[in-house]
Amino acid sequence: MKKVFLFLLFCAAMVCKIQSQTIEDLMNEVSTANLQTNVSILSGEQSATINGSTQTIVSRVQSNNDLAAEFIKEQLEELPNLSVEFQDFNTQGKNIIATQLGQTNPDDIYLVCAHYDSVTTYCADDNATGVSAVIEIARILSSQCLDKTIVYALWDEEEIGLLGANYYAQQAADETNGNTRDNILGVLNMDMIGYDGDAPGTAGDNDFDIDVRNIANSIAIKDDLLNILNTYTFDLNPIVVNPGTTASDHSRFWNQNYSAVLVGESWETNDETPNYHTSNDRVVDIDFQYMAELTKLVLVYMTTKAQLVTIDNTISVTENSLMSNDTSASYQWYNCDTNTPISGETNQTFVPTSSGNYAVEVTNGSCTELSPCVAFSLLSFEEFSDEDIQIHPNPIRSILNIENNSHSELEISIFDINGKTIFKSHSGNSTIQIDIKNNASGIYFLKLTSEAKSSIYKFVKE
The missing domain is CATH 3.40.630.10 (Zn peptidases)
Known part of the structure; x- marks a missing residue:
């Protein structure tokens, strides 16, 4: 059975900083x-x-x-x-x-x-x-x-x-x-x-x-x-x-x-x-x-x-994301469990869609540092199947359509590449439409959660 995982906060605050230098x-x-x-x-x-x-x-x-x-x-x-x-x-x-x-x-x-x-x-x-x-x-x-x-x-x-x-x-x-x-x-x-x-x-x-x-x-x-x-x-x-x-x-x-x-x-x-x-x-x-x-x-x-060179390889953790604390660098996120770079994940912020241990390689000028691995502490839910949920179109210009064939009451969240929640709602409708035409172009994440299941979907706003 496929699983998706929601982040379980292990800090008292919403954001916690991992490691220091x-x-x-x-x-x-x-x-x-x-x-x-x-x-x-x-x-x-x-x-x-x-x-x-x-x-x-x-x-x-x-x-x-x-x-x-x-x-x-x-x-x-x-x-x-x-x-x-x-x-x-x-x-x-x-x-x-x-x-x-x-x-x-x-x-x-x-x-x-x-x-x-x-x-x-x-x-x-x-x-x-x-x-x-x-x-x-x-x-x-x-x-x-x-x-x-x-x-x-x-x-x-x-x-x-x-x-x-x-x-x-x-x-x-x-x-x-x-x-x-x-x-x-x-x-x-x-x-x-x-x-x-x-x-x-x-x-x-x-x-x-x-x-x-x-x-x-x-x-x-x-x-x-x-x-x-x-x-x-x-x-x-x-x-x-x-x-x-x-x-x-x-x-x-x-x-x-x-x-x-x-x-x-x-x-x-x-x-x-x-x-x-x-x-x-x-x-x-x-x-x-x-x-x-x-x-x-x-x-x-x-x-x-x-002489330790000043480069910040520390990571901040939010409810939805991991973020490098170096604001003026280039980035490559790694899956520590497989010791491999994650394709396409080269932004300051990384939104995991599954449980695991992650690190970021930070390059600033001639210096490159790999952060310590961060365990993304998790709770487990069964994932929605393709028959349960479909989202379209992707990429999207204005209206995001969610086909809720599971007929479940859904908690709906959309957050941006920085992990900031930009939309939150509940609905049990079989078809749900969300207007995002006024949002900036870029990568977004849709999180759908019912009492028994949860999934995260990545989509692009053109």
């Missing part, structure tokens, strides 16, 4: 559940769909971590506006590099990174936590328009000599044979960000280290992180370590005179995981609230330094 709103998008899921998958405590089948990552040791690499790559490939590739640097080692090009200054580059290899099984904190944070930051920022380029990098073979990061840094700095040195302005490395000595989820000191050295503009990165902590609300206590450790991937960028810092749990105060480099490094010991705070901190740094 302030720094605080982006921070609020960090999902503790996403972080926990990905740490569980990467540490082999939860299966996942990889290469089209359900599999478990039993190892991230560099000699046997191809499945982990494929999982990470597939997660990033699902995100918009990213170019994702494997970077092979020896016979076994491969980095996963996802690039989000800046719209105005693409040659200005910021890196957010973590290593994905491990020394043994599980290794949830070292470093499934850092990898999961990079994926979560990419999930949030990949839908945003940024002035500068962000590279989301996951390094291989950190545990046997920082080899993956070393290769990337050397390639970026290479100026031989006509090469140009990459203009990397900052590198934030996350290595072990999930352990806090207090019981997971409880109030505690929430110490974390910022490892820094006076190389290039690394001190400025440290200062920027401290300013962010003072500007926004975090449950974190920074410990600045200078000179910082060289025992993680950021140091390979120091070697090439790039600005870089390490963000991680506090080794400086002896508050690191007691299960370091053992198979007892398990998900149960991760404090995901603490991990989420560190993820938010790095997210805000990347957002502010790569």
Whole structure:
């Protein structure tokens, strides 16, 4: 049986705005559940769909971590506006590099990174936590328009000599044979960000280290992180370590005179995981609230330094329609359930004729952003059949005819492309005529509702 659906208001007001683009709103998008899921998958405590089948990552040791690499790559490939590739640097080692090009200054580059290899099984904190944070930051920022380029990098073979990061840094700095040195302005490395000595989820000191050295503009990165902590609300206590450790991937960028810092749990105060480099490094010991705070901190740094471009990809919902809140752009509406553009729906306002999840792609100048998907909350009614109702002509010049063969008492509404109701009436007549000759040319929608059935019809006024 065919169904049509009427919108069920889920806001107190007639119009509700979905999503926002302030720094605080982006921070609020960090999902503790996403972080926990990905740490569980990467540490082999939860299966996942990889290469089209359900599999478990039993190892991230560099000699046997191809499945982990494929999982990470597939997660990033699902995100918009990213170019994702494997970077092979020896016979076994491969980095996963996802690039989000800046719209105005693409040659200005910021890196957010973590290593994905491990020394043994599980290794949830070292470093499934850092990898999961990079994926979560990419999930949030990949839908945003940024002035500068962000590279989301996951390094291989950190545990046997920082080899993956070393290769990337050397390639970026290479100026031989006509090469140009990459203009990397900052590198934030996350290595072990999930352990806090207090019981997971409880109030505690929430110490974390910022490892820094006076190389290039690394001190400025440290200062920027401290300013962010003072500007926004975090449950974190920074410990600045200078000179910082060289025992993680950021140091390979120091070697090439790039600005870089390490963000991680506090080794400086002896508050690191007691299960370091053992198979007892398990998900149960991760404090995901603490991990989420560190993820938010790095997210805000990347957002502010790569510079969020002002483009409004938010959506307002009315009783009859969805509307992009950017008033000076071009638009393409998407069906999120099928991940496909909706043919012909390129206006600021979209009037769904069926239930589903929808998004709008907004293009303003050189920037294109896809909004979050909006669930059009619905009540179900049986749809009128073609025998029940006919409307004609279509297109129409003046009189809209409704043939009510159902003999039902109908509630009749007509609304325009912006979702504004321009006509409302009731009738049980077998033939109903509505004069719209004085209405402007354009697309309109007719909604007919009885006690048991409802349908929406699209028509064009010439």
